Amino acid sequence: MTQKPNLDTKKASVYTLGCRLNQSESSVMEQGLKEQGFEIVDFKTDSNLAIVNTCTVTARADSDCRNVIRSYIRRNPDAFVAVVGCYSQMGYKTLSEIEGVDLIIGNQDKMSVLDYVSMGKNEKPLIIRDRIVKEDFTIDTMGQSDSKTRANLKIQDGCDFMCTFCIIPMARGRSRSREMDNLLEEARVLIAQGFREIVITGVNVATYESQGRTFLDVIDQLNELEGIERIRISSIEPTTIPEKIFDYMADPNHALVPYLHIPLQSGSDKILKIMKRRYERQDFLDFIKKASERVPDLCIGTDVMVGMCGEGDAEFEETCDFLIKSPVNYFHVFTFSERDGTPAVKMEEKVSPKEKSHRSSVLRAISERKRLKFYSEYIGREFDVLFESGHDGLWTGYTENFIRVSVEYSGNLSRHIRRVKITHTVADFAMAELVDE
Template identity: 40%
Template sequence: MYAQLKKGGFEIEKHQTCSKLDLIIINTCSVTSSASQKSRQYARSMKEKHPGAVIVVTGCDTEVDREKWSEAGVDIVVPNSQKTNILSYIRNKFDIPLDSINQNHSERFDIFIQDSSGLFPFKSRANLKIQDGCDAFCTYCIVPYGRGNPRSREWNDTLREFRELIAYGFKEIVLTGVNIATYNDSRRSLIDLLKEMLAEEPATYRIRLGSTEPQFSMKGLIETIASESRICRFLHLPLQHGANKILQAMGRSYSREEFADFVREAVRVIPDICIGSDVIVGFPGETDDDFQECLNFLKSLPLAYLHVFGYSKREGTPAASYENQISPKIIMARHKILTELASELSTRFLSKQVNKTFMIIPEKESEGVITGWTDNYIKACVAVDRSKAEMLMKEPFLKVKLTGLGGYREMRGELA
């Protein structure tokens, strides 16, 4: 969308710093009912702050609950599947010629932005979307209804944009999608794609994998990460629960034993790898014993961090009609317990990184402290000589030694 709007003649502004906006685009999320509600509240607040602006909404929630958006006072609803045709929806509101805009999006890939290089000139990290959609239909999840069936971005087009991002100067490319582990174009897999990307020159870049649904047939992914320093030692694997009974009720495709085997193998083969996960508490029918089983299982895993979510009832999903819905009070109590565990897991992981050396990409400098992320997803805050800070910020990578714990998922460091 950013690329299309820039080409279409729009000037992109942050709404916090601009008093008058002509067009406001809200990219919605439908993963939880809370996210949907917040998106609509945000639309209403933008309408109040900028009454003369045209409010456009797109994203997953437009596919799931389109009717509610008319009640929120928005002017244009662009279905998520038509996101790349957004200018066609707004051209009647603004007199902007579209002749220079590339409209040759193939129907199969109409959701992928075709030209994102140069969009973030002051950032060192860029997202590259390689996949979208899901057909797992987990019983609690609304995503398949909003994103459609799985589809992989065309091989050559993916590599074209990857090369453009590298040429523009990005130092870290994050591969994103609903489930990038399912990438498959003409029988070429995610591992094949990684190997092709790693054949590019120069070598001053690294690749990070976005959230990856557990695909335990992909043991080769562990070996691929272990064999190449330019692939970040990082995996985000959504577990969702630690009791097999609940996993089965959720419609997940694996057992907790399979998940544990994969995680422990990754930690064994890839030193200092950061593995994070998601977990849902309060799924319908979750007993005290189920929750305790989940808690004990999570404690046993070598996880670096944990995202905890309370079950969110989404109308239209099978779980919404399940009996034994859990009360909000119990969900909140269980959420608190796992949030405390998440902090313990993070501290345990970070403590093992003290006095180790990593390469970071300098992203920000303030008062002689440079911040950047290690390949294994630790935010490093490095004190430097202020007179050299500007010069150091121009370096593609800095070698740092982590010296101690800072805030949550954050460490102090020094130049090595």
């Protein structure tokens, strides 16, 4: 028996777990819901409809998804609940056992979720989980929810690289690209909506290839758009990066900002080989050294994974040593988690959870020190800052090279780009004063 949900008040919320690509897709879903007349409300308040955009990159991500869904259903037993994304693709059987879930959509069709929201509650969830097709794609809804300063622009999805620890090629499918005209159309809408920074987003962005156009063409075309101010690349795989972007980043008149987030994963050649990454530590080091020589004030961030099978004390120390000595300015630390369907599941020489946790905290501390050192190098220098949010007269934003800056100001700085001088560092940000008043 099906029962129609009460959608008179039309309140909806979208909850996002996982990566920036999910954030980008959720923003598009929110925009689509608004166009259908829904008011977007906080996930913790009552609503008639929830979309949970899931992640399955670790076992912890899976359990976070389940907890979020269950607690929403407890608060809103009559609401329509749609669960979409990577965990829906890989863990649909487990999700279908959660009472109160009405719809489960994998990655092929997740952006069509709004076509199903009026179908009514079901005793058993409808599961839509098609094989992911490798072909160029478009996105119909344009623009994003208006609460943020930086807009994520999805240009690509999926990955062909098959690193041995990674579930993404199974969860999101093989690499495919968004048609150029379609992504440019959204970029124009975002600029018109007042977004001052566009963040190029995807799983493996530099493998972009659509109708003979490459990743460099995407940057060239975005840079030509009227009103574009900042373009940032969210994350880019080593070995895929065209060196031409160094020229763009070094050119103050180009919108591409001097920022590179390049996942290293490990500083040990033995582990890189086990992971089937496509470079050795020296290749990575040579590349980032060249990048920092050619791009003034470049910020280099990276991702590191601890606890991969085979990572003994010696390999971990190699990673620490690499990160301390190389021109990496900060890093995100991830803990290896076995994912069914990946080659790493069958590997030996597992690392204990306690050791993983210890290594993770060691690396986080190194990252914090490096970030602060990076910020300190800019004390006394002036930068343009794009301000995002403010509390109690303290406004925070980012420089082009991703220094997190705070200034005291009694007015409204949200979405403003202002000139500041960095004065000192506090905790994990740089304090500054406005110099263009």
